[in-house]
Amino acid sequence: MHDHPDHDTDLDPMDARTRALETLLVRKGLVDPGAIDVIVDTYQNRVGPQNGAQVVARAWTDPDFADALRRDATQTIADMGFAGRQAEHMQVLWNTPQVHNMVVCTLCSCYPWAVLGLPPVWYKSAPYRSRAVSEPRAVLAEFGVNLPVETQIEVWDSTAEVRYLVIPMRPEGTEGWSEADLAALVTRDAMIGTDLARAPEADA
Amino acid sequence: MHDHPDHDTDLDPMDARTRALETLLVRKGLVDPGAIDVIVDTYQNRVGPQNGAQVVARAWTDPDFADALRRDATQTIADMGFAGRQAEHMQVLWNTPQVHNMVVCTLCSCYPWAVLGLPPVWYKSAPYRSRAVSEPRAVLAEFGVNLPVETQIEVWDSTAEVRYLVIPMRPEGTEGWSEADLAALVTRDAMIGTDLARAPEADA
Amino acid sequence: MNGPHDLGGRDGFGPVIPETDEPVFHADWEGRALGVTLCSGALGHWSLDESRHARESLAPATYLTASYYEIWLRALETLLLRHGEVTETELQSGEPDTAPRHAHRQLKADAVLDVLRKGGPVDRPEVTEAAFAIGSRVRMRPDRIPGHTRIPGYAKGKAGTVTGIRGVHVFPDTNAHGQGENPQWLYAVRFDGTELWGAGAEPGTAVTLDVFEPYITAL
């Protein structure tokens, strides 16, 4: 798949093809264009990595919540309001100094939509999907994450409907921080496992 | 790879690209265009499946030759004048009522040039290369060759520099035929193993 | 099937290139393609498994050159054709000339948020005993499977350890082909890097897959 999608919609034959199909289905009464508007708005503006970042920040600060995540991640995350499509069966993965977790879907693009929004292009791309399982350390290095060889790398290939959320390690020097301030350190990629949570000094 | 190559050279950017490279190398003194002419003439007009068909016809009629083929196919075929590039290490495969042999190169397009000429597009195509090893009976059926389940199918994947020539079964009703008449029954595909030798009644 | 989608462990695709400040959609049509795919799915003709199979059944040259939403849209056309909601003629002309089938199931704008919130859980009642337990050593089936399956090629025939039991989930291998949900126990099975990649494995790596019970046998 293209790593560099064509941003010029005017020249993109897919634009015409998509419009034509939508128009046909609307005229046949099969699709409500307003429903598409709501779907686009939802994933463009409402659901995104900020959801998952709140889960991570609370997991860092609230041991009872962390325990609940371990027992039933789906329900616990749903109770924060992040539930539904592509997050029906959640598991959380806890990074430690000994173990780094990293998520991929080699067969398609499975991703916890309700918790992280839609996946980035690189996550759906052939380079990531092919190499995350066979050379995860090399892939992490390309993301600037160089882990010591003593750190075990655990890759999770989402081959069924289970969706994974990585809980990165809480950065040093964040004792006493609020959940909101902590959440700002949690990048999308850290929750996929291709990044670490940001250090406080790097937080503008 | 394309199964249906574009026959319209005027529109083919590869035409310009190939000309440009040839011209550059000729001007640099690295390539003699006359050498390319000889190569093209050789494979277009001089070397082809008619070579292999002669080998097969002689193998059918001359037991000593057949024995020699079994002992040293490379030298025996070379002695008929069919030697050199992409036929340096020949093996022959004998079809019988019990065993049908079929040749593929899943990794590229290895083929006994000096004996059969250049390979057809289908031999180099992804459909053949992918399926000849995993579903040879289905592939044979697409070539119109339906063998009984009792016939063992032996597929040879040319993964090194050994090149294979299938000796198809001699058709019934050809007793006493000359080598030249017999050779006319031996199709290219029969020597790859995706066809049988033609029956006399089908020989126009 | 071991199609173009089955990318795990394949070489030659080059580096991963993340995009800085990547937008959710790179063009308006991507959002529309997503929306029309979800709305069409709501018509109830096909399962998520069938739609995945439609995507992975695209010609490999198409799959590997198309953007992801192009893959979705092409597969959606296939599904709509297969289930009789559009005809080739309609796709060519853009003009409706056949009656819709499931217009009564049209997803209305005001129902979208509720539908997204509910999602489509695939867990089913646990009416059988799980054949494997945490710690069980198992081997992934080595079989060539012509239809839809969620066994990646790189794990075929490999030995691993059950590390999680996920419950009983809809079985994609049958559900994708309209042969029923056929629910099966689902396990997390962990494969050591050296089991998967031999001497070519990076040190200290492992891959865990979600694996349906019919995919594995006891070691």
Next chain:
Amino acid sequence: MNGPHDLGGRDGFGPVIPETDEPVFHADWEGRALGVTLCSGALGHWSLDESRHARESLAPATYLTASYYEIWLRALETLLLRHGEVTETELQSGEPDTAPRHAHRQLKADAVLDVLRKGGPVDRPEVTEAAFAIGSRVRMRPDRIPGHTRIPGYAKGKAGTVTGIRGVHVFPDTNAHGQGENPQWLYAVRFDGTELWGAGAEPGTAVTLDVFEPYITAL
């Protein structure tokens, strides 16, 4: 490497479509591409193994959409660049602006037939004992191999039987990377269809590969 060329057993490519009365070349440029490839090879910079590796290292999307001679020509450009016979600027402009390196090895028209007739045998003296004999049971290495290799993915880790001993041949895995001919015993190893494809095998089928000694271990 397990690149786009490693097609054996991959699904989704559709039927084999033979062409009736197929010409040797479908366009003039195909013959020229073949010729310029052979003439360039005669310059002596690279081995057949290196040229194969250049082809299989093309981007998968290119490899699977290009015609075969396009693959050859693109790989040839790579090889000529790598070995300093052309520059990117020269390829863009078509104008020579650097000195040739191996012009003294230019293949002349009147030498072509002799060169083709001689070919390039890769058998070498048998100075070691073969480790395996006809009938030996062996297993193909399961390893991920980032560089050039002639182990197809579908045979990795599979068990087979030695059915032929071909002599000692140049080893592609080193030769492709300019690391020497490193000759190795070459065997025919036969794998039963059920070993390769499990329950998905067609009945009564087997595949024999030409296998270098370092590719296999005793079973």
